[in-house]
Amino acid sequence: GPVKRDTEYDYVVVGGGTAGLAIAARLSEDPKVQVAVIEPGTYYQISNMIVGEVPAGCSLFAGSDPADTNSAVDWDIVTTPQEGAMNRSLHIARGKCLGGSSARHYMVYQRGDKGCYQQWADDVGDQSYTWDNLLPYFQKSVNFTAPRAPPRAANATADYNPAAFTNGSGPLRVTYTNYASPISSWVQKGLTEIGILPTQDFNSGSLLGSGYAASTIDPKTMKRESSQTSYYEPAKNRLNFRTFILSKASKVVFDANKKATGVQLTDGQFIKANKEVILSAGVFQSPQLLMLSGIGPKATLDKYNITVIADRPGVGQNLTDHAFFAPSYRVKVETFTRLASDLIYIATQYLFSFIGSQTGPLTNPVADFLAFERLPGGLVSPDTQKLLDEIPTTWPHIEYTAASGHIGNFSNLRKDQPKDGYQYGGIMVALTAAFSRGTVGIKSASIDDLPVVDPKYLTHPGDVEVAVAAFKRARKVYASEAMADVLADPNEYYPGVGVQTDEQITEAIRKSIGPLGGHGSCTCRMGRVDDPNAVVDNKARVIGVTGLRVVDASSFAILPPGHPQATVYALAEKIADEIKKGN
Numbered sequence: 203g204p205v206k207r208d209t210e211y212d213y214v215v216v217g218g219g220t221a222g223l224a225i226a227a228r229l230s231e232d233p234k235v236q237v238a239v240i241e242p243g244t245y246y247q248i249s250n251m252i253v254g255e256v257p258a259g260c261s262l263f264a265g266s267d268p269a270d271t272n273s274a275v276d277w278d279i280v281t282t283p284q285e286g287a288m289n290r291s292l293h294i295a296r297g298k299c300l301g302g303s304s305a306r307h308y309m310v311y312q313r314g315d316k317g318c319y320q321q322w323a324d325d326v327g328d329q330s331y332t333w334d335n336l337l338p339y340f341q342k343s344v345n346f347t348a349p350r351a352p353p354r355a356a357n358a359t360a361d362y363n364p365a366a367f368t369n370g371s372g373p374l375r376v377t378y379t380n381y382a383s384p385i386s387s388w389v390q391k392g393l394t395e396i397g398i399l400p401t402q403d404f405n406s407g408s409l410l411g412s413g414y415a416a417s418t419i420d421p422k423t424m425k426r427e428s429s430q431t432s433y434y435e436p437a438k439n440r441l442n443f444r445t446f447i448l449s450k451a452s453k454v455v456f457d458a459n460k461k462a463t464g465v466q467l468t469d470g471q472f473i474k475a476n477k478e479v480i481l482s483a484g485v486f487q488s489p490q491l492l493m494l495s496g497i498g499p500k501a502t503l504d505k506y507n508i509t510v511i512a513d514r515p516g517v518g519q520n521l522t523d524h525a526f527f528a529p530s531y532r533v534k535v536e537t538f539t540r541l542a543s544d545l546i547y548i549a550t551q552y553l554f555s556f557i558g559s560q561t562g563p564l565t566n567p568v569a570d571f572l573a574f575e576r577l578p579g580g581l582v583s584p585d586t587q588k589l590l591d592e593i594p595t596t597w598p599h600i601e602y603t604a605a606s607g608h609i610g611n612f613s614n615l616r617k618d619q620p621k622d623g624y625q626y627g628g629i630m631v632a633l634t635a636a637f638s639r640g641t642v643g644i645k646s647a648s649i650d651d652l653p654v655v656d657p658k659y660l661t662h663p664g665d666v667e668v669a670v671a672a673f674k675r676a677r678k679v680y681a682s683e684a685m686a687d688v689l690a691d692p693n694e695y696y697p698g699v700g701v702q703t704d705e706q707i708t709e710a711i712r713k714s715i716g717p718l719g720g721h722g723s724c725t726c727r728m729g730r731v732d733d734p735n736a737v738v739d740n741k742a743r744v745i746g747v748t749g750l751r752v753v754d755a756s757s758f759a760i761l762p763p764g765h766p767q768a769t770v771y772a773l774a775e776k777i778a779d780e781i782k783k784g785n
């Protein structure tokens with residue numbers, strides 16, 4: 203039978219992922235407070251050995267092909283057939299381990315723009331969510347180390363703003379990889395030619411422009427930094443901090459006053475929460491757990507005979523994500539294509555460069571160069587342009603990422619690399635202000651069944667127009683004069699020169715569009731208490747009950763443009779602070 207545990211704590215955190223370990227570590231700083239974390243996975247250093255820690259390993263087991271997974275460390279979530287994507291069902295990687303998706307992701311550390319957080323503050327009716335007021339929480343979470351050149355190449359200087367990291371003695375190590383992808387400096391020139399100019403950094407509230415991205419990488423070892431290596435490791439031996447690995451929550455339990463009293467586990471145990479339960483099970487499983495516990499759209503709960511505790515129609519709605527696609531080209535510089543197909547090269551790189559001197563392509567998380575822009579005027583219909591113009595002026599519509607390899611339809615980055623001796627490079631195009639919204643549902647009253655995930659990519663007609671316009675912009679980057687010298691073949695490899703009309707481009711995009719890692723958010727959306735579709739209030743408290751919060755990407759009010767981990771950590775820091783203040 204299961205090991206007998208202490209079963210009473212002040213705070214029970216469900217999910218030892220990105221937000222969960224951050225908030226649990228902060229709450230346990232007070233030795234008088236007893237904190238427990240429930241996590242179904244284990245250490246990814248065991249369940250995803252080497253691959254989980256080496257930055258270039260992030261490209262493995264994260265494709266949209268349902269077979270491109272490692273079930274030991276992934277939830278194997280596959281979407282419903284996507285109407286906007288030629289009815290393909292797409293795997294969306296989600297970490298099942300201590301560290302959660304921070305143990306699976308591509309390590310880009312980047313904050314949103316000032317306008318997006320102003321929107322968050324206005325939506326929620328709480329100006330503590332503006333950029334200026336969140337900045338101390340961004341800074342509190344990180345410990346920054348400036349890029350080093352050498353070992354970075356002289357033509358790959360990463361600019362940064364030291365002031366973005368003032369007071370940076372936090373747990374999460376952020377730096378720049380020791381090896382810049384050679385294709386990135388070429389893509390930067392191509393971007394400049396189409397009018398997207400270099401900018402200093404992506405951590406100071408403004409994103410428009412191009413530059414190298416900071417990464418959550420340990421500057422000493424060049425290994426992945428996750429919420430487990432950063433927040434959890436220094437806290438785990440505290441006497442008031444318990445972690446239950448290989449343990450899954452099946453539901454939150456309430457008393458007659460609708461106060462959360464604890465968490466039921468699948469092994470039959472009940473873990474009592476004297477103060478609060480905090481759900482940090484992520485964008486798909488936090489709304490699932492709410493529904494299984496009786497909080498959600500009444501019709502859904504009735505359908506599965508779940509007793510309604512609070513009828514909250516917004517639970518599982520409003521799924522916001524960054525879908526992406528990527529044309530690719532044959533190039534003359536070494537890219538990930540070589541790593542993917544040359545085992546002897548990987549082995550020597552690992553032993554002599556990565557372990558030996560913390561250098562070489564394995565230290566690179568495959569996509570290290572970003573650019574953001576507002577779509578130039580005149581490229582979409584007046585209706586769509588109007589929608590784009592309504593988005594706060596600092597919030598980019600598009601993100602371009604230099605891709606060191608062929609992405610294709612993102613089904614399996616390793617297997618899909620062409621084996622014809624050429625190196626490949628590309629440019630990933632993500633919709634960072636997408637209008638399409640998806641849903642997360644349930645198919646039974648049991649946690650043994652995965653949630654039903656329907657991101658509804660490209661179902662809003664405005665997104666299709668923006669995607670086609672951005673695709674043409676991306677093509678211009680590789681067709682630039684500046685990039686001519688690096689192309690091994692002037693013709694586009696994928697989707698190829700035969701794709702020319704808007705109809706053909708739309709079809710090519712629908713055939714290849716996929717989740718940009720899984721930036722999914724807002725399925726337990728934060729909002730005003732009187733908003734019937736809000737799920738949590740400005741302190742992340744679930745509306746309609748007491749003693750329960752949701753703190754993770756699901757409780758975002760909006761999805762900031764770009765990569766969400768910085769905001770996940772900042773939110774966890776902010777809510778930990780609110781709890782400590784007694785709010």
Ligand SMILES: Cc1cc2nc3c(=O)[nH]c(=O)nc-3n(C[C@H](O)[C@H](O)[C@H](O)COP(=O)(O)OP(=O)(O)OC[C@H]3O[C@@H](n4cnc5c(N)ncnc54)[C@H](O)[C@@H]3O)c2cc1C
Pocket residue numbers: 216217218219220221222240241242243264294295296297298299300301302303304306307308309310311312449450451452482483484485487491649718719720721722753754755756765766767768770
């Ligand atoms: C492949 C990939 C690439 C990405 N690239 C980037 C990037 O480069 N930069 C960036 O900023 N963001 C990136 N992201 C997004 C980022 O990783 C997520 O937004 C972030 O990690 C979400 O944090 P979270 O706390 O909401 O969820 P998670 O970190 O996923 O944590 C959820 C936790 O809950 C646990 N759990 C689930 N169900 C239960 C249950 N029933 N009981 C108990 N526990 C449960 C899970 O095992 C997991 O540990 C990427 C994501 C993926 C998947």
